[in-house]
Amino acid sequence: MLEITCPYCGKRAQKEFTYAGDAGAERPNLETGTNQDWFEFVYLRDNPRGLHDELWHHSAGCRRLIKVRRDVVTHEIIDTGAPSDSLSTGAS
Amino acid sequence: MSHQPFRNPTGGNIDRSQPLTFTFDGKVYQGYSGDTLASALMANGVKLLARSFKYHRPRGLSGYGVEESNVLVQLRTGARSEPNIPATRVELYEGLVAESQNRWPSLHFDIGAVNSKLSGLFPSGFYYKTFMWPAKFWPFYEHAIRHIAGMGKSPTLEDPDSYTHNYRHCDVLIAGGGPAGLMAALSAGQSGARVILCDENADFGGMLRGRRDTIRGKSGPEWVADTVAQLAAMENVRLLRRTTAAGYYDHNLIVLDERVADHKATPENHEPRHRIWHVRAKEVVLATGSIERPLVFADNDRPGVMLTSAAQAYANAHGALAGRRAVIFTNNASAYAAAADLKAAGIEVQAIVDLRDSLETPELEIAANANIGVLNRHVVVAAHGAKSVHSVTVMPVDSNTTPVGEAQEILCDVVCLSGGWTPSVHLFSQSRGKLCYDETLSAFVPDKSFQRERSAGACQGAFQLDACLHEGAKAGAQAAVAAGFATTAADVPRCSADAVVKPRLLWAIPTPDHLHGGKQFVDLQNDVTAADVGLAYQEGYRSVEHLKRYTTLGMGTDQGRTSNVNGLAIMAGHRAEAITAVGTTTFRQPFTPIPMGAVAGLNAHDHVAPVRTTPLHHWHESMGSPFAPTGQWLRPQGYPKDGETLEQAAMREAKHVREKVGIVDVSTLGKIDVQGPDAIEFLNRVYINSFSNLAVGKCRYGVMLREDGLVDDDGVVTRLAENRYMITTTTTHASAVMNRLEYLLDVDWPSLNVHLLSVTDDWSGIAIAGPHSRTVLTKLTAADLSNSAVPFMGYAEIDVDGVPVRLFRISFSGELAYEINMAPNATRTVWDALLKAGANQEIIPYGLEAMNVLRIEKGHVVGGELNGRTTADGLGFGKMISTKKAFVGKVPARRAGLTRDDIHQLVGLVPTDEKTRIPRGAQLIADPKATKPVAMQGEVTSQCMSPNLGHPIALALLNGGRARHGETLKAHSPITGQTVTVTVTNPIFIDPQGERLRG
Structure with missing residues (x-):
């Protein structure tokens, strides 16, 4: 059970959140996106070992979407922020 | 009855002034406050307490706490009965009732013990090897095996207790x-x-x-x-x-x-x-x-064989004696103080049998002071006895820890083992x-x-x-x-010294030839022997995880607390590798079993998930309406009267609405308030149709696609003000739609200045439908409801019986209809006022079932059709799809597979005999007698008896269905076995031109 820091609310238990997918997936432009762009966006995801940027919906909290940089091996959460924020790499 | 032959008159942390009566296997005993069931049984001299899992061997206490492997009991009776509880973990209370497990008809005479005589037939993997063929008999075998190799029995009554x-x-x-x-x-x-x-x-x-x-x-x-x-x-x-x-x-x-x-x-x-x-x-x-480790030798499971620390704790903490004469068998120094404690408590310690070569001064002093003989460089090679140990055979070992030389038999009724500590x-x-x-x-x-x-x-x-x-x-x-506090270590008090544990290892004591045949148990709870570990090695199950699953070593309630290291070490010996190389199995939560009730906590019964009810719920209840769970909501299904079935009531209600007027509770529809200067841009991006020209005070039906181009949900968009809209969603998709819209705004389009708020619970809803609906409503308001003031798809904010409401001229039934939204606490007022004002028009309430009949007659889609596999065009929304703007799902919806002519399209079905009901979920096929596999051309998604047409109808998704109106097909239900001949029709059965709803 993770403990996730919501940038708007602070530290909260995982059960307040709903996983909302890969934060790295880039939505094609509605006007200019091609069929191939959409195919990749809808169906293709990387499954990296190690650091992964993901979106979490604070569904039982402020209801904002947040970006979480998590090490999927250790479950360590390196940084969190708004979806458009650039997150820390954790290297110190 | 109060005589406890193995209880000392003084000593221990028990309160002898508080005797407690308890029952084990129907016999009444007495213990004291501060006892566990285990210590009380020991004090009463009850040694045979269990039968083993596989061989039904007689067993007694092996431990003192969570490590107990043998004595699992069925505790309490009736609804509170609980299986597989270690007796060592049960605190004694007045009136406690416990029973032994896994024996029939009794502990002393157990038929299943024949397994022990036949044990040559039951090696590890026996069940897998023997009962796997033929596979279809496995359920039968399993039933029989479970009966014999069972643990306790699950209670069959509901748990009366609560958990939090x-x-x-x-x-x-x-x-x-x-x-x-x-x-x-x-x-x-x-x-x-x-x-x-x-x-x-x-x-x-x-x-x-x-x-x-x-x-x-x-x-x-x-x-x-x-x-x-x-x-x-x-x-x-x-x-x-x-x-x-x-x-x-x-x-x-x-x-x-x-x-x-x-x-x-x-x-x-x-x-x-x-x-x-x-x-x-x-x-x-x-x-x-x-936790102390046992030692592995022949018949080391006899009642009376236990961990040294356990016998010591029973004596010191409870004044309970494991027996009269003990032999201590150890490979380390920690057993010496325990031996002295047992002696002090009144147990005659016959000998300390110590595997080690040379002993150190402190332990020798303890033995000398307690006047206990020590046999160093000796081992116990076998225990003897059946329902209780009565002696052990002891032999010297050479420098390779092989038993050699003369065996001697020592009489004893307790054997205490100390194989080091884990x-x-x-x-x-x-x-x-x-x-x-x-x-x-x-x-x-x-x-x-x-x-x-x-x-x-x-x-x-x-x-x-x-x-x-x-x-x-x-x-x-x-x-x-x-954690951020300033402190230093607390002062450490002086204490008595104790021995340093440095075990000399011999993981399984070899059995000399003349004692051949005894079982060397590694895991008492699962009846796994050293030979079983050897067999697993021979058959190739050499990794620890394989060893565990093949032999069941380390499974069960004790999770290998005493057996794990011994078993791994024996495997390491076979593999001729270090224990480090063999590794250990994964430790998983929980450490000790947790009752399922505790896991569930308060989330039981009605509290498994929240139940949502509408403001009119009690009224529906008082009218005898059954309720249909729809997501978390309970929706009233209809109002049977005079002995009607629910379906008859629905038919009557649906007919009445088309002929006169009815009202229905539609509070459960999802409602989202959309505000902001970019609201219109936002709506245009998420719906397939355009809202750019939607005027303030107008409603429009909208359809949303998913990212993959298939239909997600539908609803009505109403423009309340310049930059304010209310959108509705289907009841069950409300939260999913909200989540998705929030995602789009936060993640993908943060530049759009739009705010969303779920207002489902802030606005309750009543729909009034039928030719007389305007007449009834007019009686309750001064507002102009004429077609010019509030046309079809119009919106107005008016008073109904003094209650301010939002009025939407929309129709799910296909009749002249209005949806009224109001504050939840005013709902009953409006509902009652409508029923009263409509008395002359014979107004009735109608439920979910009638509403469903009305919408099927109109060809309106709901969950069965919005099933996540249909396209907007397939459902008949092709003309709504805007070509002038981009929206979510637009590009993927144009993929070849979604635009072919032969994909699922919405059609109506009528049985050709105009009598037979079309089975729900039926598959549409050309010829049921064709050679299998029969090509499935479509499926029935909704069906009902239409009271207004007088015959059954259905909606279906049919490959290329729009071009096939008039065709005859078979609707076959593999579940009921029914086959009905049907004619494909337009899905809109009533008023396809929409004249009634514009009336």
Whole structure:
């Protein structure tokens, strides 16, 4: 059970959140996106070992979407922020 | 009855002034307050307490606490009956009832014991090998095997007790309240940190409860009492007794299982039976102690063979004697003090049989002072006896630990084993800490921490009391400092010295030829022997995980607490590798079993999921309407009268609405308020149709696609003001749609200035439908409801019977209709007013079923058609799709597979005989007699008897259906076996031009 820091609310238990997918997936432009762009966006995801940027919906909290940089091996959460924020790499 | 032949008149932490009566296997016994079921049975001289899992061998107590492998009992009776509870974990209370398990007809005469005589037939993997063929008989075999190899019985009655969950944050959590845990709590407590100290037993003290140490000149239990009193006086320290730290999870979440009322006959004063604590700790101290290991030799499972520390604890803490004459068999020094304790308690210690070559002065002094003979460089090669051990065979060993020379038989009724100690690293390992193998201790100990925790005392291999106290004090201070508090280690009291554990190893004592045939048990609970481990090796199951699953070594309620290391070591021997190379199996949560009721907590019965009811719920109830669960909602299905069935009521109601007027509760529809200067742009991006020209005060039907181009949901968009819209969603998709819209705004289009608010619960809804609906409504309002003032798809804010409402001229039924939204607490007022005002028009309430009939007659789609596999064009929304703007799903919806002519398209179906009901879920096929596989062309999604047409109808999705109106097909239900001949029609059965709703 993770403990996730919501940038708007602070530290909260995982059960307040709903996983909302890969934060790295880039939505094609509605006007200019091609069929191939959409195919990749809808169906293709990387499954990296190690650091992964993901979106979490604070569904039982402020209801904002947040970006979480998590090490999927250790479950360590390196940084969190708004979806458009650039997150820390954790290297110190 | 009160005579307890194996109870000393004094000594121990029991209250002899409080006798307690209990029943085991129907026989009444007496014990004392402070006893466990195990200690009370021992005091009464009951040695045969269980039959083993596979061979039904007679078994007695093997341990003192959670490590007990043999004596699992069925505790209590009736609804509170609970199987597989170790007797060592049951605190005695007045009237306790327990039964032995896995025997028939009785413990003393058990038919299943024939398995033991036939044991040559039951090697490891026997069941897999024998009963796997033919596979279809497995359910039969399984039933029979479960009966013989069963454990206890699950209660069949509903659990009458309640369970609850608590959530806490703390600075320092200490798991285990022995000497190390108590010292850690003192150190951390004095720093001001919020401390939780939990211990699985009724009293703190851990190993001090069962030994005769002295600390600061007092006995162990006296020092514990002083220390606990000191801790209890600290406001920042919470002490939890009978509370097991059961699971260590990510980000320092530790789950504790508190047995609030298990030590009572029934919970009192509405207390829960168990309380689960979810503790998020900044820092953790693990002080979980260690468990003694047995030694493996022939027939080492006879009743009376037990861990040395167990016999010692029964004697010291309960004044209960395991027998009259004991033989101690050890490979390390820790057994000597225990032997002296047993002797002091009145057990004749025949000999200490010690595997080691040379002994050290301290232990020799203990033996000499207690006048106990020591046979060093000797082993016990076999135990003898059936329902109780009566003797052992002892032999010398040579320098290779092979038994050689003359065997001697020693009479005894207790055999105490000490094969070294296994640190309880379960929590450490669950926290993903790395273990290493300590050759000196011959045990796995914590190596590298993964989370914010540290181990102290015996659980990291520091077995001496002095070391436990020091390590505990240090670890508690370290944890507090790491959590941000300034402190130093608490003062460590002086204590008595105890032996250093350095076992000499011989993992399975070879059985000499003349004693051939005895079983050398490694895992008592699962009847796994040293030979079984050898067989697993021979058959190639050599990894520890394979070994476990093939032999069941380490499974069951004790999870291999006593057998794990012995089993791994024997496998390592076969593999001729170091134990480190063999490794250990994964330790998983929970440490000890947790009742399912405790896991569920309050989330049981009606509280499994929230139930949502509309403001009119009680009215529907009072009218006798049944309710249909729709997501979390309960929706009224209809109002049967005069003995009608629900379907008859629905037919009547649906007919009445088309002819006159009816009202229906539509409060459950999802409603989202959309506001902001970019609201229109936002709506245009999420719906397939355009809202750019939607005027204020107008409604428009809209359809949303998913990212993959298939239909997601539909609803009505109403423009309330320049930059304010309300959109509706289907009842069941409301939260999913909200989530998706929030995602789009937050993640993908943050530049859009739009705010969303779910207002489903802020606006209740009533639909009034039927040719007389305007007439009825006009009676309750001064507002102009004419077609010019409020046309079809118009919107107005008016008063109805004095209640301000939002009025939408929309129609799900296909009739002249309005939807009225109002404040929830005004709903009943409006509902009653409509019923009263409509009396002359014969207004009726109608339910979900009639509404469904009306919408099927109109070809309106709901969940069955919006099934996640249909396209907008397939459902008939092709003309709505805007070509002038981009929207979610537009590009993927144009994929070739979604635009072919032969994909699922919405059609109507009518049985050709105009009589037979079309089976729900039926497949549409051309010829049921065709050679299988028969090509499935479509499926029935909704069906009903149409009261307004007078024959059954259905909606269906049919390959290329739009071009096939008039065609004849078979609707076949593989479930009912029915086949009905149907004609394909337009899905809109009534008023396809929409004249009625514009009326």
